[in-house]
Each structure stands twice: as C-alpha cells, then as structure tokens.
Amino acid sequence: MIGRRLTGIDAARGVALLGMMATHIFPLYDEQTGEPSWVGLVFSGRSSALFAVVAGIGLALLTGGSQPRSGRALSADRRGIAMRALIIALVGLALGGLETSIAVILFHYGILFLLALPFVGMRLPKLALWAVVWLLLSPVLAYLVRPWIYAAIDPSTLDTNITWESFLQPATLLVDVLFTGFYPALQWLSYLLIGMVIGRLRLGEITAQVGLVAAGIVAAAGAKFLSYYLLFDRGGLAALEETASGRLWPLARMMDVNLAGVEQTGSWWWLAVSGPHSGGPLDLLHSAGIAAAVVGVCLLLTRARPNLLLPLSAAGAMTLTLYSLHVWVMSVTDALPEPPEPVWLFWISAVLAAGIGIAFVRLGSRGPLEMVTHGASQLARHGSRTGK
Structure with a gap:
C-alpha cells in the first residue's frame, strides 16, 4: 500500500458525495405523515461529516501521513493547503450565488482548512489529544x-448561503x-x-483498517446509547421541550434528521443530544464514528483489489468538480415548474458522477477544478505548477 494512492479513501469520499446528493434530492420527511424518511435517517448529517473527516485524512496524507513533515517542508505544505482553502472557498462563494435550497459546504470547508493549519505538523499522540479535547469542549464553548451572540448581533445568522454580499455584514458572517x-x-x-488522526495511522496495514471499523462502530453506537439514556431515561428531552426552542419545534422528530437552525439555549441538556447537525459532543462522536467505520x-x-469500488473511488477522486456540478444541476431543477422524480434524478446523477469519474481516471487526469486547485497549491508550495 505504501507509495500508491489509497483508493479506499477516495471510495469513502465517493460515499460521502452520494450521501449528500441523496439528502439534497430526496425529502428528509414523509410529506404525508411528517415522519423522517429513510434518507433522512441514514444520510442526514452523516454524509457531510464523512466528507469532513476524509478531508482531514487528506490533510494528514498531504503532510507526510504517519511521518509528519517539519521545517521548510511543513511550511511549504501549509502554503499549499492555504491556497487550496482559498480556491475551495472561492468556488463556494460562486455556488452560494445560485438559487438553490442546498446548504453549500465549500466556503466552510475552506475555512476549516485554514483552521487546521496549526495542527498539520503534529504527530499522532499530540494530535489525538487535541482531537479529543476539541470534540468535548468546542460544543461547550459554543453553548x-x-x-x-443572539443578544448582541442582529441578525445572528445569515439564513442563506454565503456570497460576496455576505461580507457587507462582517459580524454576522463571522x-x-x-x-x-x-x-x-x-x-x-x-x-x-x-480525520487527521486517522491519516496519521499506517492506513495500508490491516490492523489499522480493522481497528477503524471496530472503533468507529463502538464510538457511533456508544454515543447514540448514551444520548438515548440521558434524554429519555434521565429526563433530558422533557427539559429541552420546556425551552423556547422546544416549545417552537418538534424536537423528538428533528433529532432523528436535522437540528440545524434550532437555537440551542436555555438548558445544558442540549449537550446530550446526538441528532444530526446538533453540534454536540455526542453528535460529533457518533457521526465521526460512522465516518471512521466507512473509511475502514x-x-x-480495496486492500487486495484497488479498483473494486471504482465507481465510488473514481467519483471520490474529483468531488470538488462533481459536487459543484451537482449544486448547479439542483439549482436548475429547483427552478423547473415540475421538479423531476427524485428516484430518477438521484440515479441519473449517481451514474453520471461515477461515469465522469471513471472517464477521468482512464484518461489519467484530474477533474477540472482539481487541476486548478492542485496547480495553485503547487505554485504556492514551490513557486511552480510542477513542484520542481
């Protein structure tokens, strides 16, 4: 495995892409009953989390894998990553200007790359400690x-995708x-x-791969069981339903699918929630565990047969291009008087994504936006597009 591309990482990224496409195309709730749909239950929150975890793996592999670089090489890596972040954020701003119901992730993705720069030179033990502390304490700080924020900044959220106009409200944007x-x-x-912790492992070894599956399942299941115990057996959900948001939203249903946009204030019990996009420690642990298991x-x-998951790995090797194309297509279909049947739209999109990815793999080429990003990154790292 050493010295060649780990197609399993690309395949996991392809899974994330298809999962996000599913949540964009299919309804997350049954229109007749209001109950969560199977797409909402399976993919909501988990696909985008997998996308972010695999991004962290990519950063670790870019900076030396299990042997992180240091000195001038690390400085060059950081310049390259910063340039990647800029390109991705610019693409996100362009997509944010489209008329679509999709919450475009790319601007945030670029910001996350910049925030990760201080950590890319860390070795595994120190990085793992930071990851655990950040997972546990960042939701507390946010709470x-x-x-x-809600009292001091009006509006306190953009309630739309980020565009160039968003910079006219710098406090709200921040x-x-x-x-x-x-x-x-x-x-x-x-x-x-x-993801960076995972990327610092010797991912070509079977012990690391099996360990990711086992640890991911334990973490994901443990987070859900603990959340269930705290919310239902210890009275957490009842307390949350007495908060302002609890009286406004059907929390019990939303916890299965999506809590984005719900103001989580008024009770420390919010930190016991594991629902998608709640941002609590148990949500982060559950979705990160699922991501680790999928990667494993x-x-x-793909250990013995690198091309076994070619439709996924080929699409996953050019997700920036395919995700951007998907958002544009959805902006077009959203504007149609009669939207297409979700099942047909998803499978056509999935087959096209796999087909385009395989075509570029066979040509030995990166996707268009991947070529731009790679070239700009190499220019920032070495002063030339070839890295020489």
Missing part, C-alpha cells in the same frame, strides 16, 4: 457563547461561519482533527 450557521466551524474542526470498510474492500 456558552451562543446566548451572547458568527455564522464559526457558531450559528449550518456547518459551525468551531465544532466541525473536530471532524478534520479526527472501504480500505478493507
């Missing part, structure tokens, strides 16, 4: 700060990106740090 938006960077940095499974399946 303490949010009431002040708190939206860090605390109140769909992907609050304060807590979401936990995913990148966990993909690595195991």
